Amino acid sequence: MKNFEECFSDIQTDMISICLEYVENRANKVYLYASCEGDIISSNFFYNINHKYVKKHKLNDAIHLGEEGYDVSTERQFEVLDIINKDVEKIKKLCEECDREMPTELKLIYDVISGELQAEYKYELVYLKDAVKTANTIANEWFEELKQKGL
Template sequence: MGKVFEDYFSELQTELVAISLEFVNHVADEIYIYGSYEPDAYYFNVFYKVQGTILLKHKLNEVSTEFFYDVSKERQMALQRIGTEILEEIHKRCNEFNRDMPTEIKLLYNIKNNTLQAKYNYDVVYSHDDALLPNNVFKTWFDEVTEEKSNQK
């Protein structure tokens, strides 16, 4: 029996988690993965929770740990390139199986518990607004999570 759409979709989400996990060498508490697609534009980015602090990927070394993260520009760009390629593959599979491509994919991976939560959006988020860019939407999500986590303390 051949693979069904859900198999491909699940595998590709797992790949997004794997590359994001590899970026921090498995040293983090949670990973927040953002992917978007709106006509002819893909966007991928990620942020992390490390020792209770929510951090953008380029600021991972601002939390004191015994671990040093390689957050070089080259490594960040490689992460984003690979993440974007995975989003393109998701889109390809959506087309192949006559499924709608989500305009937004938000994944929360809890490393300790090995759990994945996913939220999908199929509505236009930013392409209808000339002043709004996908990075603005990503940053808004980062700010929301940061505020939510600080209110939980």
């Protein structure tokens, strides 16, 4: 039987795997944002491709001449988001079953070349305490921050 950490890690791996599938494993890095505050589950993902930071619907802005384009259809984007959100629900259930605190925010960075995963978690309210921001606002701010820092 797997322990909490192994189960938690498996779910995160699934989240990154679906993002890699979406980008056909053609990215330098995968960035995944997920949040769970109250009854609201939200997620977003973006990439570093050919050393350019791109959101999920702008993947083709990063390809070089002659490279095959990506399928960035709205349907595919929603399929990935749906899977990620279901994974967040699995994490929530796992935390409840194991009497662990549920993170309100997960930021995952997967380096495709090295295979290294960095994870950052928050446990306090992030956007429900701020009437101006939404989970999407926070994800977009993170995207801009990473882009500026070149991480």
